[in-house]
Amino acid sequence: MALKQRVFSGVQPTGNLHLGNYLGAITKFVALQESYDCIYCVVDMHAITVWQEPHELSHATREVTAAFLACGIDPKKHIVFNQSQVAEHAELAWVFNCVARLGWLNRMTQFKEKAGKDRENVSVGLYAYPNLMAADILVYRATHVPVGEDQKQHLELSRDIAQKFNIDYAASINNHGYGETFFPLPEPIIQGPATRVMSLRDGSKKMSKSDASDQSRINLTDDADAIALKIRRAKTDPHALPSEEKGLETRPEAENLVGIYAALNDTTKAQVLSEFGGGQFSTFKSALVDLAVAKLGPIGGEMKRLVQDPVYIDSILADGSQRAQAIAAETMKAVKDIVGFVRR
Numbered sequence: 202m203a204l205k206q207r208v209f210s211g212v213q214p215t216g217n218l219h220l221g222n223y224l225g226a227i228t229k230f231v232a233l234q235e236s237y238d239c240i241y242c243v244v245d246m247h248a249i250t251v252w253q254e255p256h257e258l259s260h261a262t263r264e265v266t267a268a269f270l271a272c273g274i275d276p277k278k279h280i281v282f283n284q285s286q287v288a289e290h291a292e293l294a295w296v297f298n299c300v301a302r303l304g305w306l307n308r309m310t311q312f313k314e315k316a317g318k319d320r321e322n323v324s325v326g327l328y329a330y331p332n333l334m335a336a337d338i339l340v341y342r343a344t345h346v347p348v349g350e351d352q353k354q355h356l357e358l359s360r361d362i363a364q365k366f367n368i369d370y371a372a373s374i375n376n377h378g379y380g381e382t383f384f385p386l387p388e389p390i391i392q393g394p395a396t397r398v399m400s401l402r403d404g405s406k407k408m409s410k411s412d413a414s415d416q417s418r419i420n421l422t423d424d425a426d427a428i429a430l431k432i433r434r435a436k437t438d439p440h441a442l443p444s445e446e447k448g449l450e451t452r453p454e455a456e457n458l459v460g461i462y463a464a465l466n467d468t469t470k471a472q473v474l475s476e477f478g479g480g481q482f483s484t485f486k487s488a489l490v491d492l493a494v495a496k497l498g499p500i501g502g503e504m505k506r507l508v509q510d511p512v513y514i515d516s517i518l519a520d521g522s523q524r525a526q527a528i529a530a531e532t533m534k535a536v537k538d539i540v541g542f543v544r545r
């Protein structure tokens with residue numbers, strides 16, 4: 202059976218969305234709409250693997266949805282919804298809890314990092330998180346998943362789960378007329394290091410919503426003044442910009458700002474340096490302020506407008522959930538037959 206090429210990706214509704222999420226993920230999601238059927242999910246069930254203030258969780262869910270829409274994701278042609286409205290994610294995740302091996306999860310570096318020394322005290326959900334992520338993807342039998350480098354290992358686990366399911370249930374898959382394999386092995390679409398956006402305060406750290414300093418990141422909802430101030434205050438070094446990319450090698454802060462400019466302007470670092478190389482940092486920063494305000498200002502404005510209309514946002518999520526569920530329910534029926542669950 203030829204499966205239609207389908208993209209799935211998820212974003213957690215925890216904290217502010219920033220320039221790193223925009224350049225690293227959301228602009229990629231927007232571009233993929235041209236060539237795939239896309240499903241973009243606000244993964245609220247993943248969010249609660251770490252406790253969330255309930256009203257902040259609802260707000261963040263609507264805000265991520267608003268960002269998707271403001272950046273140009275089309276919720277009519279594609280699907281935008283929040284995870285918890287489609288119960289099949291949790292249902293398939295349980296089956297996957299029984300397919301994935303303890304040893305596989307024990308190797309997940311993100312869990313080790315997040316749990317740290319407090320391993321005995323983190324939620325069971327945080328540990329089983331990659332199984333839910335596999336269910337997110339495979340309940341739609343998605344073939345392509347745009348993810349950052351940090352999620353690559355989780356995606357490999359999804360492939361392992363798909364493969365083990367296909368093998369463990371091979372006979373039953375065949376007996377029920379589902380062909381040779383049931384789940385596709387989802388391919389990552391990795392967003393390269395070119396769009397890794399670093400902190401404005403420390404060029405060796407990723408821009409992050411959990412950084413204590415708000416000056417370290419540009420939030421998608423920052424207004425023009427805030428954007429300008431953060432860029433002007435961004436850490437740099439005392440040297441002029443080089444004219445060649447090689448000259449950025451030992452200058453992470455300069456490299457980051459040049460990379461941000463290139464990504465926002467859809468060009469290369471080399472191109473940016475051919476224009477600004479040899480000049481003062483302040484001249485380059487002024488140009489970056491203008492560019493960032495021009496690109497991000499309208500997005501932030503639209504997000505704020507949308508967030509003030511929760512009835513509209515919720516209607517988008519309800520509609521997306523219904524259409525997502527229609528697909529997910531078909532997969533779950535088949536999974537129940539394959540596993541041997543008696544069903545209606």
Ligand code: TRP
Nearest residue numbers: 209210211212213244247334337
């Ligand atoms: N784990 C992802 C992150 O933290 C979010 C996510 C959940 C996801 N389910 C997914 C990403 C499925 C891609 C596909 O970024």
